[in-house]
Amino acid sequence: MIRRKFLQILGGGIVVAATGATAWAMTRDPARARAPWATAGQLNDDPRRRALSYAILAPNPHNRQPWLADLSVKNEITLTCDLARRLEHTDPYDRQITIGLGAFLELLRMAAAQDGFATDITLFPNGEPSPRLDQRPIARIGFVGDANAKRDPLFAHVLDRRTNRNAHDLSMPLTAEPMAAMARAANSGLVDHAIEPERVAALRDLTWQAMYVEMTTFKAWKESVDLTRIGKAEIEANPDGISLSGPFLEGLSLTGLLNKAAMLDRNSTAFQQQVPFLRAPFEATAAFLWLKTPGNSRTDQINAGRDYVRINLAATAAGVAMQPLSQALQEYREMAPQFAAIRGALGIGASEGLQMLMRVGYAETPRASPRWRFETRILAG
Numbered sequence: 001m002i003r004r005k006f007l008q009i010l011g012g013g014i015v016v017a018a019t020g021a022t023a024w025a026m027t028r029d030p031a032r033a034r035a036p037w038a039t040a041g042q043l044n045d046d047p048r049r050r051a052l053s054y055a056i057l058a059p060n061p062h063n064r065q066p067w068l069a070d071l072s073v074k075n076e077i078t079l080t081c082d083l084a085r086r087l088e089h090t091d092p093y094d095r096q097i098t099i100g101l102g103a104f105l106e107l108l109r110m111a112a113a114q115d116g117f118a119t120d121i122t123l124f125p126n127g128e129p130s131p132r133l134d135q136r137p138i139a140r141i142g143f144v145g146d147a148n149a150k151r152d153p154l155f156a157h158v159l160d161r162r163t164n165r166n167a168h169d170l171s172m173p174l175t176a177e178p179m180a181a182m183a184r185a186a187n188s189g190l191v192d193h194a195i196e197p198e199r200v201a202a203l204r205d206l207t208w209q210a211m212y213v214e215m216t217t218f219k220a221w222k223e224s225v226d227l228t229r230i231g232k233a234e235i236e237a238n239p240d241g242i243s244l245s246g247p248f249l250e251g252l253s254l255t256g257l258l259n260k261a262a263m264l265d266r267n268s269t270a271f272q273q274q275v276p277f278l279r280a281p282f283e284a285t286a287a288f289l290w291l292k293t294p295g296n297s298r299t300d301q302i303n304a305g306r307d308y309v310r311i312n313l314a315a316t317a318a319g320v321a322m323q324p325l326s327q328a329l330q331e332y333r334e335m336a337p338q339f340a341a342i343r344g345a346l347g348i349g350a351s352e353g354l355q356m357l358m359r360v361g362y363a364e365t366p367r368a369s370p371r372w373r374f375e376t377r378i379l380a381g
Helices: 002-012 018-026 031-039 047-055 095-114 153-160 176-184 197-215 218-226 232-237 247-254 260-264 269-283 298-317 333-346
Strands: 067-070 076-081 117-123 139-145 191-194 228-230 242-244 287-293 321-324 353-361 378-380
Touching (some): 047 067, 047 076, 076 095, 095 117, 095 139, 095 153, 095 298, 095 353, 117 298, 153 298, 197 269, 197 287, 197 333, 218 228, 242 247, 287 298, 298 321, 333 353
Parallel strands (some): 228 242
Antiparallel strands (some): 067 076, 117 139, 321 353
16 A cells, blocks of 8 residues: 555656656665775775775664774774664663674674784773673784784685575575584584574574564664664664665655654554565475573673674575574563563573574675765774
């Protein structure tokens, strides 16, 4: 119904004249927001800046890109968290943000090695912040020229890596071999998977239940809706958060059929339309992969992020689509039953940290996600 309404409005000339509809649609790609993927590694005299241009492509929760780099000391980067980019409601202890910072560090290390530099990484040089991150450094990274710096073969896939939310082709089931290849990419070895149909079906249900809890928990859902960028102009002005692009969605927004107030209103047509749209990928999930750590310290979380991006790169090498499902792992009150259920279903011990849960399968590859240019994430230097 909404699609028909939009097409009627588009054809009637409220968005654009009917004769210009195709031309307008072809201009709605927010290409400028994806430019950092094309410019990564371009010639720069400073190896730290070259490494940063790759590191900012790291996966991170809600695409918040929370990293700040201080380059004021020669041959060194001090990494801190942009505290304004934390997720207060869905990530109340900054666990997910810390994992994203770990992924950033691993790409930074890999890019430096590719460029002939070893990196000396000291985590939390002024102590691990708790219960939330603060202004203390996440890491201090020294750059040392090293002609023998070991290059990582996974680096070849950095520019092709994606978070893929598309439905999986269930006619192409995943076998144990690619799952094992992804697990081997992690340095920790604490990776497991589910490919058995009955177990996959049970995990689909659990993860969707958690997604629906988040959608119907106002503060948690509002956090996501507030960070949603709809259409080319919004995405290019703020290339972080959750992007909804393309002529259809942008047209709905321009005509008032898609707006943030409606997305939050459980009684609205827009909210009701979200439910089957968001549920479809859960139902079309081929397999699951998860990553745990011995504990849940900040260092454990950083190491989980480093392992996660390595697993994601290995999946890219194998042609496998990967999407994190963070909802059931989140530590706010309304999610407590799902939090306990998913840990039980995956056999996570009481002292262990369940850091990442991913749906994996074969799917159409999406375009790269928006990014701020790396220069905008430099604090000083």
